[in-house]
Amino acid sequence: MYNYYNNHQNINYDGNDLRNINYQNDNLFNPYQGLIRGNLFKNIYKPYKNEKPYEIKPMNEQAKMLTDLDALEFAIIDLNLYLDVNPDDRKAIELFNQYRVENEELLKIYQNKFGPIFLNSDSLTNMPWMWDNRPWPWEN
């Protein structure tokens, strides 16, 4: 039987990684820096007046991990739109794949700890059914 309790416990998760990692792409912000700007692409980034990006300050461990998931998923969304109109950019496709793998790994860790975000992801659900657990996204 698939061991859905412990299968992902051996992945090392350090929330600081994402903020410091150098993706070695001079044209793009890293996922977290992209998320707080709303734009992964340096060449089209236009802040409002002299506005600085707003740092996200998570209140607890769950919110911190969720911010890292937000960052990775944001990078995936923004690369997705770019690739729709630039389908031959090999580097962008490689980066898309890399973020997809990282997102999936982190999503497994998060969901095993805090319950499901995406029911169709590669994590099996525990007893009891946790999909309805609070908070829902609009609750602060």
Next chain:
Amino acid sequence: MWKYEKKLEYPINITKKDLKMAKSMLAQYGGPDSELSAALRYLNQRYTMPDERGFALLTDIGTEELAHWEMISTIIQQLMKGATIEEIKANGLEGYYSEHNKASFPVDANGVPFTTSYIEATANYRADLESDMAAEQRAKVTYENLMKQTNDPEVLAPLSFLRQREIVHYNRFRELRDYYLNKFKD
């Protein structure tokens, strides 16, 4: 088909009640250049794009707009949380409250109900994409008008994110338009 992800695209945690701002935010929930308009506009236009690039981009941006619409209702719900009847009356929301109480409902900042006359679909890629580019510019300006109405960083942060997404979408639509102009020698 669509599947729900139980999270916002960008985190929102507003702790200070502001009913005037909640009323203004309705502009992006049910107004002419709201996130609802954007989602319906692109998801209707995608079927008549000339090729797969257009199918993909309009599907994906249309989908992201639904996530933005969820962010707008989240902002409004949190700005209104705990509001008393007296506060609702003092901030011009009594008309809204009479019909909807604190439910989410797509009207604009003046209470005008959402209408599909805000959107277009012509089956002509150039007419549609250039209209979409203009719609993204108008939505960007709306976000700037909203940002001038608050000093609360908990509200400004998601508004800043959403404003920047309009810029990204504008650029992707423009790239697609230019690609088609070249492809079809228009």
